[in-house]
Amino acid sequence: MATGLSLRGITKRFGSFTAVDQVDLDVRPGEIHCLLGENGAGKSTLMNVLYGLLPLDGGEIVIDGTPRTFGNPRDAMAAGIGMVHQHFMLVNVFSVTENLMLGREGGPILDAAGAKRRVQELSERYGMPVDPDALIEDLPVGVQQRVEILKALANDARFLVFDEPTAVLTPQEIDDLMRVMQSLRDEGKGIVFITHKLREVRAIADRITVMRRGRIVGHAEPGSSEADLAELMVGRAVDLRVDKKPAQPTAPRLRVRDLRVANPAGGIVVDGIDFDVAGGEILCVAGVQGNGQSELADALLGNMVPLSGTIEMDGVDISRAKPRATIDAGMGFVPEDREVDGFVSNFTIAENLVLNRSNQPPFAHGMALDWGAINRNAEERKQEFDIRAQSVGDHISSLSGGNKQKVILARELSRPLSVLVASQPTRGVDVGAIEFLHKRIVEERDQGTAVLLVSTELEEVEALADRVLVMYRGKVVGIVGSDTPRDVMGLMMAGVPYDEAVAVAQDAPKEETHG
Template sequence: MTDQDAGLRLRGITKRFGTLVANDAIDLDIVPGEIHCLLGENGAGKSTLMNVLYGLLQPDEGEITIDGRPQVSRSPKEAIAAGIGMVHQHFMLVDVFTVAENLALGDHRRGLLNMRQARRTVASLSERYHLDVDPDARVEDLPVGVQQRVEILKALADDARYLIFDEPTAVLTPQEIDELIAVMRSLRDEGRAIVFITHKLREVRAIADKITVIRRGQVVGTALPSDPEAHLAELMVGRAVSLVVDKEPARPSEQPRLVLQGVSVASPSGLLAVHELDLEVAGGEIVCVAGVQGNGQTELAEALLGAAPVTAGTVHLDGRPLATGSTRDTIRAGVGFVPEDRKRDGFVGSFTVAENLVLNQADEKPYARGIALDLPTIRRNAEARVAEFDIRTQSVDTPVAALSGGNQQKVVLARELSRPLSVLVASQPTRGVDVGAIEFLHRRLVEERDRGTAVLIVSTELDEVVALADRVAVMYRGRIVGTVPPTTSREVLGLMMAGVPTDEALAAASATTRTEEDEALAASLASTPEEAR
């Protein structure tokens, strides 16, 4: 075997789904002792390529070799046997089993589960890589950051030489991301090859040894971690984009427009997802709710639309009670809503662009005449919104399902902003959207704030929160831990996202990371009576 043969090589990998070419003749070299980042927008083909490598999908063309020998993985079992492991974005764990039981499930070659060996393996690997996982802990009782460590342990227990991390930071706090990066570096330093799939520029520059950029299923270039974020963004999108949200200081109204007092909200299972929450949003300001996914943010946003049951507390809009039990009444009261899952809740894919742009007003003037739709008016509205929001579509008669993710989100936002609003609730407003569309969507959200609308944004993207927010409300297990300015350091925000109260997070933050704004916030809290905090 020559040096050129060493490692994992992908040559001409092509994967099609009908007429869609998800991977188009991709070449990639994955070398031991290196962290190789695959950078690209959601839908660029990164995860498809790794699913081919892991045996979850079969390529239509191309070949894979390991140390010069052909490798064909018809299943994950065969990929694991070849030394390929994968840490999935959505954890592949049995929640009701313990950590050791989850590991034992993956090692049943003799038909029996060896629990004693599984416990020893967890303890040994935890100590070796500083992962701190209890073998007998039930997975459902573990924080998401620790659950991810269990996924890593599973891959290491199989002695994987090539480790794929698919969007691993999506559900982690900043501190947990730092811990993950340390683990990845440790694995690299002992000679393993790491593939890190992400769309987050900050993380790429922090961890990568090599960067390959994929756009629309093709490798469009390579980059260095020292390259500016603007250059990486341009490679991802294909044009120059601004990564800075340009906005003037907020001019909030004297009285809040949206007031939540003691609000509790039930999840679909009937359990409380939001607990006695208090929150205010003034007109002319953006309040961002930050936190790790799954801490009640989804239920809170849906309750404000009337789509989730409020079991206690009150919601007032412009001084009047908001009818949270009725979506129709909520919309007519002046609430705009951008759902976190646009494909499920934001539009009807088989309907045209024109039809989707009036979904929430189709039974009202000027779009309806009695029980009949006013089709010419609906078409004129669509043509105006398409131009105003730069929606890239062949026609207003095109089904929304045929548009890109960014243009689908523009349709949703255009519909919500096409009428006067008292409050706009936007949940994960740029999820699955390319960098270029994010730039546009952020600008429109700021413009809506400047019209005097109260804007409440729920986002798990900390960069987005810091860029857009005039105030940040951090949510943990259904409660607001604290409300802080967007200039608060990432370390403090990360501690709050893990449930640490604001004053304790400020005290715990290391002296080297505390900003002047942190010091000012700490001084302000110290001078504020406890009952008023």
């Protein structure tokens, strides 16, 4: 009898949109099968069908030669399938042991002692140390992920799906995860590793399948170059390098001193930080998501009012200025969540391209909008920024993620700027659009703008930064050069000061870093 997991002709539709289209995929015991593709390619949707989170609209799931139907995740778990989600499915106020027991409360008496022993047994077996009594909310992100993996293993999963598991990890935590995945593979588990990060695929894959627009578009060998993999993902050759000359910094254009910002609950999320950004340089803010970077960007724009400290742009105090005043003073802003803060979805492309200047000439005269000027501007920006659209009169909601981001960047860069704050500028954007967006950000730097770029993608930081500011729990751990070794940067992202991180990295055994 055939052994392993097979997906045959899997199809999933949402209304008239086909998210997964006739996909075949095999997962063999004892292998890591990387499912590679850009955000929106259909990878996670395919795996959510496999795990019973979504009903399939066509095709079948076959395990060991027998067709199976999963109405919910419990059915999938009973069949030996486990899933480690990108956004952890844990109850923060429960302990590790209590989270392990969720969904396993079959009898009248909960066996907490047995569950605790199971945590300890699995932790030791797979080299994933976890305190069974610790509350989830008190654990670092990397340890929370271990709990997700232990939950799947506690259900005796034979096939494990890891859905973008490295998105919130430091480089050292990524290395730890890779070792765990290899250990699971060597024990005979079949692993599906969903990612869009080419470096990680090349480091760990036994087989590679590439998805684009809901379909399988090809297979690749683990030894394939990043350029070849990117071409499969995008459908054309892509230059993965950022052509960037050394910075020519001038005087500081953005100064931040002793800045403190609280979240709506009153917790301090930016805690007394200082830095300058000169004209003609890119300062990248690096760190694991959730360490105050988002709130820092919002405070610079004026979306959040600081508790204390100062923000100066070209010598003018904008610490408590409203966003409109900050924008008018010369700040460009690319928000972290474009769908929420970047545009108005039921406005046209042309209208969105002038959101920050719709009350000013040449787009407005008094209370009257000049639609001729608005449409001419849109056609010019469409050409300049290679915005792929039928018409500038189309709603922006009809565009792909990369083209939406091009509209936002085009709007912000189509006027003289003192400072550009770009927060996660390439999140959810395909490799081809990333190539273009990086080029334009560097061009803006070269025109003398001070660029503050917030990114959780270390590859992006390494490619664009002239200097790197590392944040951890709202504080600046250090400001270092862009040539700082990856292992040192990773330790700093975990809160280790620079000098100590250098010493630790020098003493550590040399291994390939995958982060």
